[in-house]
Amino acid sequence: MEIQVQAQGSLTVVVLTGEIDGKTAPEVQSRLLPLAENGRKLVLDMQKVTFLSSAGLRVLFLLNRAASSGSGKIFLTGLVPELRDTMSVTGFLKCFQLFDSQEQAVEALR
Amino acid sequence: MEIQVQAQGSLTVVVLTGEIDGKTAPEVQSRLLPLAENGRKLVLDMQKVTFLSSAGLRVLFLLNRAASSGSGKIFLTGLVPELRDTMSVTGFLKCFQLFDSQEQAVEALR
Amino acid sequence: MPDTSSRIDYYPTHEYQGFHLRPGHPYPFGATILSGGVNFSVFSSHATSCTLVLFDKGEPLPRVEIPFPDSFRIGNVWCMVVFDLDCESVEYGYRMDGPFEPAEGHRFDPTKILLDPYAKTVSGREIWGQDPDWQQPFPHRGRLVFEDFDWEDDRPLERPMEELVIYEMHVRSFTRHPSALVKHPGTFAGLLEKIPYLKELGINCIEMMPVYEFDEFENSRKSPTTGETLYNYWGYSTVGFFSPKAGYAATGRWGMQVDELKNVVKEIHKAGIEVILDVVFNHTAEGNEHGPTISFRGLDNKTYYMLTPEGYYFNFSGCGNTLNCNHPIVRSIVLDCLRYWAAEFHIDGFRFDLAAILGRDPWGAPLPNPPLLESLAFDPVLAKCKLIAEAWDAGGLYQVGTFPAYGRWAEWNGKYRDDVRRFVKGDPGLAGALATRLQGSPDLYGWNGRGPTASINFLTCHDGFTLLDLFSYNEKHNEKNGEENRDGANDNHSWNCGREGATEDPPVQALRRQMIKTALSILLTSRGVPMLWMGDEMGRTQEGNNNAYCLDDPTNWLDWNLTEQNRDLLRFVQLLLRHRKAHPLLRSKKHPCFHRGGFEEYPEISFHGQAPWQPDWSEESRRLACLWSGRDRQDAPAFLYFAVNAHWEGAWFALPRIPRCWHVAINTGMPAPEDIFAPGEEVLLSDQSGVFLSPRSAMFIIGK
C-alpha cells in the first residue's frame, strides 16, 4: 500500500496504490482521517487500487462521513471497473461523487 | 483538573489536582496513557484529588493495565481516606501498589 | 466530548500461544466484533470441553486452536474475547468434545471442526456451483461481519397485510437465464437490476426462496438421463441460519454478501416492495445418521434434533432429520435468528417451510400451545413482521385453518389452491367452494376471528406446476430429476387442454392462455393475500416438471424472452394487479357480510348465477358470479361484478340491477387487448341487462 498526498490549491489529492484490505485499511485511515476531518476537499485517485475489501470500503465510507460532518468532501477518481462494480452492488458507490480521472476532478472542483 | 508531570530519574511523577470524573477522565487518559505505555514507572500523587468517580477509577485501572502489559508500573501515593475506601469497596484498590506520600514512593522505588 | 471508547473490558487478561485473550460475554451468542477484539460465544448442554479453531482465510490448516480455559465458561456457554484479529481474514470453527453414545443421543466427535450456528457469514461455497474440495476437513467456515450498513431512513415497510400482493421467486432462477441481460446473473445484484420490472408488474412484496447459506452440493449427483449435475438447487436445507448464501452474491467471493443483500433490500424497499424470506427451520443440512457433521450434530445432537428413544432421527421433514423446535434452546436460536434478520436486514416477513413441525413437541406430538409460535407472534422485534406458515409437514400434520395463530400467523392456503384449480378445470360440485374462497375462506378463518389476511391465496408456487403447465399437462414429467418420475406430487388438479405438453396447435395455445387469465382473475379478486409464482405472469413453463428442486438449468431459470413472446399475458397481469389496487373492496381485512355493508340496501357481497340473485349451487354448476358492493377509493359507491364460467359451453349472465352503469374491465374470453382494460378505461356495456361469457372465461364488470 502506497499513499501519496499532495495539495493542489484548495484540493488535497491522494494517490493510492495497492490493495486496501483489513491489513492496510488502518494505515489508510490513520493517514487520511485527519485530512478528511479538517474540512478540505479530498480527491482520492483510485486508479492504482487493485482491490478493495470490505474493510477497505468501510475506510472510504468513514472518510466520507468524517468529511461531510464538517465542510469537507471526498471525490473518487479512476475507479477500475471491478471496484466500481463492487461498490455499486453493495450500495457504497452512491455515497461518493466520481470522476473518471484525477485531472477531471481537479478541473471540475477548481 | 490539573495535571503536572515531572521526571525524577527513572520515575515519572504526576501530581493530580481536582476531581476525576466522566468529564475530566478523558483528559487524564490522553495525557497519561502514553506515559503508561512507554514502560516507565509512574507515580501518581493523588493527595489533591478530591473525588474519583466510576469513570475516574476506570482511568486509573486502564493506566495500570496499559503499564503492566509492558514493563511499566503504576504507584499511587497520598490517597485521601474517602478515595481509598471507595477503591477498596469496589475492588480497585488491590490492583495498585500504594505509598503514603510521593516522597516515600520516590524513596522506595529509587 | 467524553471519550467512552477506551473501555477497559477490552484489555486482555490472558494469553495463549501469542494470542491475547480475556473471558468473554456469553451473549450475544456467536462472534461479535468489539473494539479491539472479537467475542466468541458458543454453547452446548452436553459437551465436556470446547476449542476455538482459527484459520486464515482459505488455508487448509488452522492458524491456532485455542482451548477455552475453564474459567471462561459460564453455565454451558464458552465465551472468550480474542484480541487483534484481522476480522476480514479470519475464519473460525469449534471443536467440541463429549460422549459419542448414539443410543443416548450424543454424537460428539472432536476430530470434526464445527460451524458456529450463529455464524453471520459462511465461506466454502462462495462461488455457485464451483466444485468443492471434497477432502476439505472444514468445508463450511464461520466468518465475521461488520454490522454497520448505512440504512439511511429505511426500515421494514409495514404494509398492511391486506394490501400485499406477493411474488414468490428464486434468487438464482430469477436472473440466471442469459436473456435476463444483467451484469451478475443469478445473484442478489442481478435482482437489483430487475426492480423496475417488479415495480411495473405491480406486486409489492417478494418472497425469496431460501437465501440462508446452504450447500448446493448436498447430495449432488449426475442425472442418469441427461448427465447434467443435479444440485440441492432450491436450497431447502440450511447450513447457516444467520448467513446469506454467499453463492447468491456477486461479491460473495469477497465475503460481502451481507452488504450486497442489505443493499438489495434497501433498494427494493425504495420501490415500495417488501421482502419476505422463506425460512427452513424444520430440518438442517446434516441429514440423518449417514449425513455430514457440520454444526448441530457435533455441538449438541440431543438438544437440536428430535430423536427416537433409540437415538435415531425422527423424520417429520422428509429430509432425514427434524429440528427440535420446541426445545427451549432451539426456540431461542430461532427467535435470535429471526430478530437478527428483521433488525439487521430489515426483512419484512418470513414464510416458514413445513411450519407444522414448529408446533410439535420434542417427541413429535403436536402441542396445543406451542411456545415457539407464541414467542414469535408476540416478540417485540418481530411485531410488524409478516409470519406465514406452510401449515403442514411431511409427518402428516395438516393445519390449514387450525395453525396456532395468536392473531398473527397467516397460512399458505392449500385449500384455496385446490378448490380454485378444480373449479377452473371444470370439476363439478365446486360452486360453493369457490364462493367461500372468493370471500377469503371464512370456513377456515372466520370462526376463529382470523379474517382473510390469514389466507395466502395462491394457485401455484415453487412446489408443483407453473400456471402454464397446470393447463398443459395432465401428468407430471419429472424424469430429469433422476428419480424415474417418482418424486413430486401426483394430485395436481391440472388439465392439459387436450394435448400433453407444448404444442403449436393455436386453439390449444389460446385456450391455455385463456385458462391462465381466468384463473388469475379469480386469484386477484379474492379477499385474502394473493401470491404469484415467478414467471407465471409471462407464461413460464417447466415442461411438466412439478418438482424441479435439483435442476440448475432453464427448467428453473426464468426466460426473459417470454416478456416479449407473451407480452399480452404480462400486460393482462399488470392491469389485473392495477384493478385489485383500484378496489379496496377486494382487499378488506374482514370477511364480507351477506346482509348489509354494501352501498345502500346492497349487501357487501351477493352471489348470482345466470339469473341475478339466483346462484346455482347444484352439483353440476360450473358457473358463479358475485357482486361486491360498498365504498371504493374516494368513498365512491362501488359495484364490482365478477362472473366465472368454468363450463365448456358459453352462457348468458343476466346482470343484477344497480344504480350505476356497468362497464367491462376484464373479459378473459376475448383476445388481447380486449381481454382487459386499464382502470379508468373500462368500456361501457352496450347491453346493460347482461353479458355472454365464453366457455372457461371470467368477466369483471364495474358499475360507475
Next chain:
Amino acid sequence: MPDTSSRIDYYPTHEYQGFHLRPGHPYPFGATILSGGVNFSVFSSHATSCTLVLFDKGEPLPRVEIPFPDSFRIGNVWCMVVFDLDCESVEYGYRMDGPFEPAEGHRFDPTKILLDPYAKTVSGREIWGQDPDWQQPFPHRGRLVFEDFDWEDDRPLERPMEELVIYEMHVRSFTRHPSALVKHPGTFAGLLEKIPYLKELGINCIEMMPVYEFDEFENSRKSPTTGETLYNYWGYSTVGFFSPKAGYAATGRWGMQVDELKNVVKEIHKAGIEVILDVVFNHTAEGNEHGPTISFRGLDNKTYYMLTPEGYYFNFSGCGNTLNCNHPIVRSIVLDCLRYWAAEFHIDGFRFDLAAILGRDPWGAPLPNPPLLESLAFDPVLAKCKLIAEAWDAGGLYQVGTFPAYGRWAEWNGKYRDDVRRFVKGDPGLAGALATRLQGSPDLYGWNGRGPTASINFLTCHDGFTLLDLFSYNEKHNEKNGEENRDGANDNHSWNCGREGATEDPPVQALRRQMIKTALSILLTSRGVPMLWMGDEMGRTQEGNNNAYCLDDPTNWLDWNLTEQNRDLLRFVQLLLRHRKAHPLLRSKKHPCFHRGGFEEYPEISFHGQAPWQPDWSEESRRLACLWSGRDRQDAPAFLYFAVNAHWEGAWFALPRIPRCWHVAINTGMPAPEDIFAPGEEVLLSDQSGVFLSPRSAMFIIGK
C-alpha cells in the same frame, strides 16, 4: 494490529437539538454503552409513540427530550444511538403515549416519565432511608453502567447441589447493628468484612434477600404504636430488576453499586461461598390501580400484568398486582434478567419468591408445562445456576413436591419445616413423617426422580419466627408492624417452653437452648439441602415478631453481641456443620435404600426405636433413631446413628450392633461443651450397648 475500533456504525446520521443520533439496534434491550454513543432500546406492544428523556444527574428538569423518529422503530422496539453523552452523569427515562383505556387494559400516560425496565442502575434512592422528594416527577431514574469489572479467574462456583449449606440473610440487617463494627453498616461493603465469620461458621452459600432496586419508602408510614417509620424494609417489591439496590451500597451515592456488589461476589467466591439471590418476579412495586406508575404500567400495562376481564389487577401475589409471567414478552425479560445476573454478576443461583405464580397462564390458571420455568431450566447461560422455587403463591396454589422441575428446580420444602417443627415440639403421630424428612422427603421427590437435592430443608427463614422465638413464643407478637397483630402467619408450630417470651428463668432458657440444638441436629443430618436463617446460629430473637418486613430496627438487625453471649450455641452450629461435611452419607443426591447399600449386610438407612431394629411408628411415638451405613470419606466403612427423643421424658436407646465402636459426636441433652465434639474428637461410648437420651434431646453417634 488491525484497528477494529473505528466502526462507521458509530457515526451519527441524524441530529436533534444539538444531539447527534443514529438509528439504534433493537437488542440488547436497555441502554448499552458503545464506543462513542449509547444505544437506547425500549419496546411496547401498544404505545403509539415514545420519547427519550435525558437528565443531568439529580436535576429536576430534563436536559432534553428526544422523540424517537419513526424510522428508528423496528417492530415494537424504539431504538436510537445518542452520541457524546457523559455516561456517568446522564439519567434517562421514557415517555410513552398510547391509549388510556383501563377496561381494555391500557393505562398510558405521557405526563409520566418511565423507568427503563432494563435499567442497570437506578438513582433516586441512593442513600437508604433518606426522605425522598415526594414532588419529584421522576423519582426512579435509569443510569448507565460500565460492564467491565475485572473478574480475574472468578466465575460461579458450581458446587454440587447436595454439598450446599445455605445461609439466608438480609443484606442490611446483617451488618446494620452497631455491634457489627463494620465501616459501612448495612451495606454490601459491610458484608465484605463479615466473610471470615461466614467461612468460620461453615456455610458455603448465602442467599441474599432481595437486592434488586426497591423503594424502602413504598407504603412507608409511622407506626401507630411506636411512632417509628415503617418501611418496605425487606424489599419484596421490585422497582428495577436489573439494578442492585443503590441504598445497599456504601458507594451508592457515587453510583458504584454495581462494582461494589460484583466485588462482594468475587470476594465471597474466594472464600468458597456461593451467592444466591432471592428474586421477586411475581409482582412489582407499582401495586394495583391506586399505586404509582413507575415503569411497566406506563410502558405496556396489558402485557406486563395479569388483568381481569374488566381491566383490574389480579392479585395472586397478595401485593396488588401480578406479573404476567407466561406472556412471551415477560418470559423474555425474566430470562434476560437472570442471564444478566448470572453472566455479569457471577450469581450462583436464584430463589424465586412465590414461584407458583411463574407457572400460571395470563388468566391465572396453572399451566401443565409452563414455558418460563422450562426456559429457565434449559437455558445455556443459567445451566449451572441453582433454581429454587418458593413453590406456592398467595392465590392458593401450593406445589411443594409438584412444582414443574425439568430436572433442575429445587423447592423450599415447607412440609419439612412443618413436620420437623411439630415433631420436635412433641406433637404425636410424627415419627413416620420425621423418618421421611430425614431421607430427603422421598414422598415428595422420590416418585418423580428428583431426589433429595430438590428439597431445601429448613426450620426457619425470614418469613416466620427465628429459631429462638420458635421455642419462646406460642403466639406471634407483631404489634410493632402497625396492623394490630393481624399480619403474619398463625400456624407456627411453635412452643414457648413454658413462658411466653424472654425470661431470666434458667431452666426455661436451658430448655430453649436444647430445643434449638435438637432441631438443628435434625436439619443438618437430613438428606437434602439445609438452609439456616441468619442469626439462628447465635440465638437471635425478633421478640416474637414473625413478619418483621417493615422494621428498620433491632428487630431485624443482627446483634453481633450474641456471638459472645451465645458462644456455646455458635460453637455447636460450627461443629455441627463440620460433622455434616465430614459425612458424605448425609449428603447423597439420592434417597437412601432400605434393603442394601450400606456396609456389608447393612442397609443404607435403617430405623430404630428404643430397641434396635424396632422403630416405634405408633401415634404416641415421639422417639426415633436411624442408622446410616455405607462408605464415608476415604472410603472407610461408616455407621452414623442419629436418635431423637422428642418426649418430655428421657429414655434408654439400645444401640444396634455394628462391627465398630460407638463414639458420641453430639448429645444435645448435655450442656456445652459436652453437647458436641469436633469431628475426629468423638468420645468413645463407655457402654456400647446403649445410650440414655434426656427429654427433648438428640444424639449423633458414630461407629469407628
